[in-house]
Amino acid sequence: MEQTTTPAYVIGVDYGTDSVRAVLIDARTGAEQAQAVHNYARWKTLQYCNPAKNQFRQHPLDYIEGLEAVVRRVAQAVPVDQIKGLAVDTTGSTPGPVNADGVALGLLPEFADNPNAQFVLWKDHTALAEAAEINHKARTWGGEDYTKFEGGIYSSEWFWAKIAHVVREDAAVAQAAHSWMEHCDWITLLLTGGELASFKRSRCAAGHKAMWHESWDGLPSEEFLVHLEPKLAGLRNRLFTETYTADEVAGHLSDEWAQRLGLSTDTVVAVGSFDAHAGAVAGEIEAYSMVKVMGTSTCDIVVAPTSEVGAHLVAGICGQVDGSVIPGMLGLEAGQSAFGDLLAWFRQMLEWPLQQVLPHSKVLTPELQAALREEMSDTLLVKLSEAAAAVDPAESHVLALDWVNGRRTPDANQALKGALMNLTMGTSAPQVFRALVEAICYGSKQIVERFEQEGIAIKQVIGIGGVAKKSQFVMQTLADVLDRPIRIAVSEQAPALGAAMYAAVAAGLHADVLTAQKAMGNGFAETYTPNPARVADYAARYAQYQAFGKYVEAATVGQPDEPVMETEMPAITTA
Secondary structure, three states: OOOOOOEEEEEEEEOOOOEEEEEEOOOOOOOOOEEEEEOHHHHHHHOOOEEEHOOOEOOOHHHHHHHHHHHHHHOOOOOOEEHHHHEEEEEOOOOEEOOOOEEHHOHHHHHHOOHHOOOEEOOOOOOOHHHHHHHHHHHHOOOOOHHHHHHHHOOOOHHHHHHHHHHOHHHHHHOOOOEEEHHHHHHHHHHHOHHHHHHHOHHHHHHOOOOEHHHHOEEEHHHHHHHHHHHOOHHHHHHOOOEEEOOOOEEEEEEEHHHHHOOOOOEEEEEEEEHHHHHHHHOOOOOOEEEEEEEOOOEEEEEEEEEHOOOOOOOOOOOOEEEOOOOEEEEEEEEEOOOOOHHHHHHHOOOOHHOOHHHHHHOOHHHHHHHHHHHHHHHHHHHHHHHHHOOHHHOOEEEOOOOOOOOOOOOOOOOOEEEEEEEOOOOOOHHHHHHHHHHHHHHHHHHHHHHHOOOOEEEEEEEEOOOHHHHHOOOOOOOOOOOOOOOEEEOOHHHHHHHHHHHHOOOOOOOOOHHHHHOOOEEEEEEEOOOHHHHHHHHHHHHHHHHHHHHHHHHOOOOOOOOOOEEEEEEEOOO
């Protein structure tokens, strides 16, 4: 291990839904030396996407262009020889097909415009039927239930469901895809230029999304995968058996990528990870803390000593994986498929006149129209939050469900839909907005309750991500609903900082992740404490939310082999 008293820097690269950002971090202190952000050009116009079908795909060129742009910018801040390591985190599960050389099919001319050849973004829900089949067949095929370490329910957001859907839909992609790689793995392979067959795949990605577990020698058996979908025959042997934690060395920058990024081939590249797990490390997660990564969706990360959890399986979450967050501890993941996304949906609804009516104005010039659209878009959520915070809950009967992207946890069901009830002619936009904010907070409360019902105590809640940093209204509401304090991490780019911590360990600058946390952590900016005057009211409304959710879920065909249930509409009253 190197002495960190001499200048030593690491780069964390964080791929989000809309953009990629990089941070240059002093490995001795955690101080940020530089940061850069790049928005995906193709994604911005939703190329390769069809929101009506819940199809969301991203082109690998968006990832490559962003990588070059942000890393080159931050690398200029210090001498190149002082940059010792780099690590990447990404959204997930976001798999894409590659050829035998590890080249993403979307980069090949014959597949450049084929949505099925691109990376299938985490929020893509086109594989609902395949996920339902996985869940049914895992329980009935007569062998191991490969979903048991995934919370017992496999999601359409995850690796095998997405692959099965694409190979069924597109014979050309199925034939050309030698293998499939999670986004975090593919970028790491790209940077190191290694061989696909010997590449170190992410434990975090494989354990939480691909049903990998060491007790059954890695991935689900060939027999099960063929039973699921005959077109998957042979793929298991072209994937991987071993996985690696994010503090390990994946390789060094290749000659090509050292030149493209303005770095040295001596730069260590760590094994990739998912953004929420890296963010939890930067949020200074410790045993029985819950780090809530709050952005378009949420990922709720908990770690616990493996010896204390033992063989206990936590039902209805997104996996429990040894070493997926902190090596030597069990990482448990849950989350909500829509958090900031739900609020953004409402903003887009309200902006419809700006997009569709304003261009026909006979009074405003095109330049003034554009300026008005930008100003309104920038301030709409701020004004809605101010007005919603002023709404007296006793005067608003509106109740919402937060399932516009389906439900991730507890008990994944991506077929579910959002809902509103108790609207009247007097209902205002701030009242609806407040109901949406309350709904995402009630969804968070269900997750906390599930962990504790399953014997996993939640001793503190830590918030990171854009919503945690920007919305006091959401965070205070969440503290009131959970009836728990919520500490907000200082870092503006927590996943990127967490990736940098992994890089520092891989580069030998710190002995382990816990040591890196202590040296490089930024601490906490503030704490939201519950308002006693609101806690009781929210407890009553939470019970109404649960009743509403049961009604809507009972009326939804969640799986092909389950009939529609009948139940009465709950009586909803204002607390």
